[in-house]
Amino acid sequence: MMRTLLLFILACLPLTSFANVYSIPQDGSRLIGELQEHVVQKGDYFQTISKQYNIGILELMQSNPGVDPFLPTPGTRLLIPTQMLLPDVPHKGVVINLAELRLYYFPKGGKEVHVFPVGIGRVGRETPEMVTRIKSRIPNPSWTPPASIRKEHLEERGEVLPRVVPAGPDNPLGKFAIQLSYGDGSYLIHGTNKDFGIGMRVSAGCIRLNPDDIEWLFDQVKYGDQVTIINETVKTSTEPDGRELIEVHSPLSTANGGSDNVRQMNRGVVEFIGKEQVDYAKANDALLTQAGIPVNIQSLSNG
Numbered sequence: 001m002m003r004t005l006l007l008f009i010l011a012c013l014p015l016t017s018f019a020n021v022y023s024i025p026q027d028g029s030r031l032i033g034e035l036q037e038h039v040v041q042k043g044d045y046f047q048t049i050s051k052q053y054n055i056g057i058l059e060l061m062q063s064n065p066g067v068d069p070f071l072p073t074p075g076t077r078l079l080i081p082t083q084m085l086l087p088d089v090p091h092k093g094v095v096i097n098l099a100e101l102r103l104y105y106f107p108k109g110g111k112e113v114h115v116f117p118v119g120i121g122r123v124g125r126e127t128p129e130m131v132t133r134i135k136s137r138i139p140n141p142s143w144t145p146p147a148s149i150r151k152e153h154l155e156e157r158g159e160v161l162p163r164v165v166p167a168g169p170d171n172p173l174g175k176f177a178i179q180l181s182y183g184d185g186s187y188l189i190h191g192t193n194k195d196f197g198i199g200m201r202v203s204a205g206c207i208r209l210n211p212d213d214i215e216w217l218f219d220q221v222k223y224g225d226q227v228t229i230i231n232e233t234v235k236t237s238t239e240p241d242g243r244e245l246i247e248v249h250s251p252l253s254t255a256n257g258g259s260d261n262v263r264q265m266n267r268g269v270v271e272f273i274g275k276e277q278v279d280y281a282k283a284n285d286a287l288l289t290q291a292g293i294p295v296n297i298q299s300l301s302n303g
Contacts (some may be wrong), residue, residue: 020054020082020115024091024106030237031245031294032113036080047196053080054210056101056199057115062250062292081293085235085247086113092266093226094134094189094217096120097208098127100292101199101234103189103207105217116217117199119192119208123253127205127229132182134225137218141177141190142169149204169193174211176218180227189227190214201252207218234265234287236272237294244278244298248292273297 022032038049046069050057061069063081072078087097091113095104098120105114116268121127143165150161165171174191189207189261191214197203207229209217235247273283282297 007226016049022113022115024086024111024113026111027240029239030086030088030235031083031239032086033083033115035083035293038078038080039075040076040078042074044074045070045072048174049078049080050117050199054117054213055081058101058199059117059292060199062290062294065291066291079293083294084115085237085245085294087230087232088235089228090226092228094221094228096127096227096229098129098229098231098252103209103217107220113292115217116209116213119197119202121141121203121205122201125204126252126254127187127203127207128182129231130182130187130227130229132180132227132229133187134178134221134223134227136179136223137221138177138179139218140175141171141173141188142166143171143173146186150171159231166242174214175213178218178221189217234269235294237268238272238277242298243296244272244275244276245294246272246283246286246297247288247292247294248286249292 019032023030036053038053046060048059057069059081060078061067063079067076067078074226084100084102087095089095091104091106091110093106095106096102096118097104101118101120103116103118105116107114117239129238144163145161145165150163154160170193172193173188174193177188177190179185180187180189187206189209190199191211192208197208202208231252233249233251237245237284239245272278277299278297279299282295286295286297
């Protein structure tokens with residue numbers, strides 16, 4: 001009875017979300033935001049908490065290992081990962097870091113950045129890395145599932161998908177879609193008609209946003225704006241005050257059952273960890289923990 005009541009309450013929760021807007025440091029720092037703390041209340045669980053702070057479920061789990069995401073104990077203090085290092089790419093247009101499951105939008109002027117949780121391609125239908133442009137903006141889009149998706153639904157779920165799903169409440173693209181120029185134009189940044197999947201690997205390769213988030217972004221971007229999609233598991237920064245920061249996310253699983261962890265230990269990361277100012281033990285701990293939040297690994301002798 002209680003479980004049924006809880007599911008009913010969750011079904012009635014609005015999809016409303018609020019953008020996390022951060023000032024971009026003007027002194028060369030890459031650190032934005034502040035960590036927050038949430039004290040679990042009775043009836044809370046990670047889906048409701050992630051909606052409250054407009055973050056992804058997986059990043060909330062990363063930052064709070066060992067806490068049951070479905071039944072967190074009331075009174076537990078959760079770390080909310082609203083502090084991060086900016087991705088090491090040009091701060092222009094839309095930037096999506098697959099490893100973070102985050103979308104960064106950089107308005108012109110270079111003073112602020114808007115950060116949203118996203119859903120990305122599931123294993124076997126990975127969202128590709130790319131540097132591309134916005135090809136078109138489509139309000140009330142229809143969905144034309146390719147033959148491979150229709151076949152997959154039939155074989156795995158017993159569902160017969162129509163060749164075209166018209167705009168409306170049954171359309172999984174939601175009310176807004178942004179088409180990318182990459183490839184044949186089949187990759188979209190779009191909304192959703194479902195109350196799950198944001199901050200997770202659930203799509204067939206497209207980028208999925210909360211309904212309010214895609215509506216806001218849809219009104220900001222225009223034809224030709226740059227879109228950069230990267231897979232940066234490890235981010236590092238030598239801050240103006242001397243701190244050596246590292247932010248490590250869990251690597252994405254691959255279709256063969258492994259992960260791309262090795263490729264993320266690129267030359268730049270290896271050189272950063274090998275610096276005299278860095279405490280190797282702290283760096284190794286951050287790489288193993290993969291908490292998804294910036295950690296100061298500066299050696300105490302250099303602090």
